Amino acid sequence: MTDDAESLSDPRSSVREFLTARRARLSPEQVGLTPGERTRRVPGLRREEVAMLAGISVEYYVRLERGNLAGVSGQVLDALSEALRLDALEHRYLHELASAFTDSGGRRSGPGSRAHKHSTRIPPSLELALAALTGTPAAVRNDRLDLLAVNPLARALYAPVFAQADRDGRVASTARFTFLDPAAGPYWADHARAARDVVGTLRLQATRNPQDDGLQEIVGELSTRSEQFRRLWARHDVHEHTGGRKRINHPVVGPLELDFDRFAAMRTPGLTLLVYTAPPGSPSADALRLLASWAASEAAAPSSSSATAPDPAVS
Numbered sequence: 001m002t003d004d005a006e007s008l009s010d011p012r013s014s015v016r017e018f019l020t021a022r023r024a025r026l027s028p029e030q031v032g033l034t035p036g037e038r039t040r041r042v043p044g045l046r047r048e049e050v051a052m053l054a055g056i057s058v059e060y061y062v063r064l065e066r067g068n069l070a071g072v073s074g075q076v077l078d079a080l081s082e083a084l085r086l087d088a089l090e091h092r093y094l095h096e097l098a099s100a101f102t103d104s105g106g107r108r109s110g111p112g113s114r115a116h117k118h119s120t121r122i123p124p125s126l127e128l129a130l131a132a133l134t135g136t137p138a139a140v141r142n143d144r145l146d147l148l149a150v151n152p153l154a155r156a157l158y159a160p161v162f163a164q165a166d167r168d169g170r171v172a173s174t175a176r177f178t179f180l181d182p183a184a185g186p187y188w189a190d191h192a193r194a195a196r197d198v199v200g201t202l203r204l205q206a207t208r209n210p211q212d213d214g215l216q217e218i219v220g221e222l223s224t225r226s227e228q229f230r231r232l233w234a235r236h237d238v239h240e241h242t243g244g245r246k247r248i249n250h251p252v253v254g255p256l257e258l259d260f261d262r263f264a265a266m267r268t269p270g271l272t273l274l275v276y277t278a279p280p281g282s283p284s285a286d287a288l289r290l291l292a293s294w295a296a297s298e299a300a301a302p303s304s305s306s307a308t309a310p311d312p313a314v315s
Contacts, residue, residue: 012067014207014236016096019065021236031085053083070101089204093238095208122149130273136271136288137258140238140265143205144218145198147172148271153288154196156295157276160187160251175202175218179226183281189247189255199232200239207238246276252294253287260311 024044032051033044045053051061055077062070064080077241079243081091122140130138130151137154139147148156148171155162157174160183165172178184178191178198188194206215222229241262249255266289267272278284 001150009212011069011097012069014100014210015069016065016067017234018082018094018236021234022090023065026085026241031083037164050080050083054079056080064098067100068101072101089238089240092208093204094172098296100207100210119267121134122271123265126265126268126273133275135292139274141174141207141272141274143199143201143270143272144212144214145173147174152295153292154276155276156235156252156291157250157256160184168195173218174198175222179222179229183251186249187251189249195228196232196237197239197241198296199229200237203233204238204240205235208243247261250287251292254291255283256287256291257282257284257286 026045028045028049031049033049040066047061047065049056051058054061054076056079061080069077075097077094078091081094086094126140127149130140130149133151134153137149137157139154139158140149143228147154147161150158153156154239158174160181161174161177162172164177164181164183170176175198178188180192184194185191202215202219205212206219209215223233241260243261244259246256246258246260248258250256256278258278260274260276262287263275265273278288
């Protein structure tokens, strides 16, 4: 197991690295301070500057940045968030980090104290939902970004991801695909953003469920095999996909610009239903119909390994 994976189960390490990274990204000018004449040996703000902005003592802030959030009040966390210019998700993330501590320090408390076993079984209700969504891509994903179930159109949409999974004999994973498959570069219209989103999502889940063996495995594998992943992981950015727009360069139908919505499976923690749509009459809606035609032709000829586009006349 790599150091990156091992740190998932160590709340002190996560706190220390997160606060250090957030402090390093701020300049004195960004927070209304005068840099002064003294040579700055570290990037970003000094510890004493963060302490002053948060209204706490330097000694207390040093204790926090060393990874000890035991007994820290919500008011102090809020003041620290404001001093470090955290956004709403980072603010919530800091509170989630703090929830990992008890007054005795450093141990998980409450429901998150035990390893959360993610279900790999898809509830019948989700299977029915996937079967009913015939005109739009839909997929069930877990917190590790594995595609556990898809309807035919989503399988066609994620064809390169499933191609990698078939080659490796593993579950389809957008995380592995993004960092380990050369096809990911042209597939994601903005690969750099896709990579940041993957890392930020895994980082957030690592805090919410640090004892998840599968999560440690994927972080360890990507840390070992991808320098880009290691660099982004060290930034301690967090990301949460709740909906938005995804831009894809599909190898069969070309550019796609799809809106997506994410629905948490409340009765099965860790599972999410993703639904992709395109505005009626848009080029992407036409491309989805073409993709559905291609998917149907592939299903009718499963022995074919070619990825040739269907004749537009049949769409």
